[in-house]
Amino acid sequence: MPAIDHHAKSAWDTLEAIRAKAPLVHSVTNLVVTNLTANVLLALGASPAMVENVEEAGELAAVAGSVVINLGSMSAARTDAMQAATLAADRSGTPWVLDPVAVGALSYRSEVARGLLAHRPTVIRGNASEILSLAGGDGGGKGVDSTLDPEAAVSAAQRLAQSAGCVVAITGRIDRITDGDRLLEVHNGHQMQTRVTGMGCSATAVIAACLAVTRAASSDWLATTAQGLALFGLAAEHAAAASAGPASFQVALIDALFNLDEAQTLTGVRINPPPSEPRRPAP
Template sequence: MQHEIQPERSNAEGSAGLTEAALGGGLERVRATAPLVHNITNFVVMNTTANALLAIGASPAMVHAVEEVEAFVHHAAAVVINIGTLSEPWAEAMRRAADAATAAGVPWVLDPVAAGVTPFRSAIASDLVARRPTVIRGNASEILALAGGMGGGKGVDSTHGSTVALDVAQRFAAETGSTVAITGEVDYVTDGGTVASIANGHAMMTMVTGLGCTASALVGAFLGAGLAPTAATTAALTTLGVAGEIAAAQSLGPGSLQLNLLDQLYRLDRTILTRYGHVK
């Protein structure tokens, strides 16, 4: 199911993959436009998410009050909704922000953290999926749980490998109209048709909390800079993976990795992305 994207056929606007030039160009566009990324995210990662967005050149805002969330969406270039530390008042803000973003044509990302683990969480995640996110990014378990809830799965659980998850993700993308990304040792991005894979990152990244959340936020930055959904997602995941593997090589452990990653996101450029990015 995994197609190798032909570089000569790829471009930053219309493909599930990216030429190397488009990849570097996307990063430069983020830095040139400094898109305002409106995050409704979890308490664990608010600081590190904001710092990652700043390091890459975007402009983060964290706004969740039901009284202002819709008004704020209109200032945003992209919205990122992450259900990590969920509660009902926040869920209401998420629904309002999603609807306001859709109505205003602002692209938005859903990060369905721990979907499938409790009924409360699964119900809210499915309700947000029904609002048609531009991009959904999760790990294999989360995407399988969501797709199952949508009728697209068959009780597939996390003991299944990534090939099964990818099949489900493709059907799920086709059903929902969202670009779907499954991140893991290899990341996959699909719009239901084409599939891009990104083989970057480092095992130590799983010992820093919230790097999946950072990935979703970076997707928001590339969407906010004007890239099309699959291109934005592929560029964001490659950017994080390359910065992470360079940072890991410099780190004694996950504490230094967390800061070195921010430094590398800041220092990354077209040359580094082209040299280290493994996008197919």
């Protein structure tokens, strides 16, 4: 019998915990994908709350299992709610995930995102352009899309993780996750994810659900973040096999998250450290 990969086993344990505990995930997220994000969380086994008014955002963040802050839809009122939620999460120890949508491409949200770093996100998840921009470089983003390969932003992600004291995940064909020192790669996912809006936003929410159930433990946020991305990417692989195009893929993805079982997870999750660089010959 082949050995069970410990990353895959941990991913299954996390998924089982989500299904058993139904953690409350508080999302201040992109208006374009609110419904999809809520359905993804429900299919996973979590309990979504999409509260975005400043009168309640902080109160809910203090008692939620985790919080998602997604900059996809910005306004002064939503910014106030984001700040209230992240301040409350920081004070109460609630893990929270920052999704810096289009940071670098647009100045207002870039300023907001850098201000939110003061409230100590647990995880930052973005594409290569967003992460490079948030780290202080020129990400060269095209709206919400990245023009860079994730590999180009790895060094910036490590710097950002060190300066912000958090885990940084760069998602793309291969996801790279770092805590500033260690680095993991997730090789799950499918090209069809680029044809449906809200895939990155949904991945962020899945990460938050995983953080919520490991909150009480002495958690390794790096591994937990990788597990969330791997579970989402694995579901995307199953959804692509069962769909005819982008519309059916979106529906199939929700079903695939709901139906992920132990055998699929243990054999399908692909989380690895990066390959070692080849040794250079001695001069």
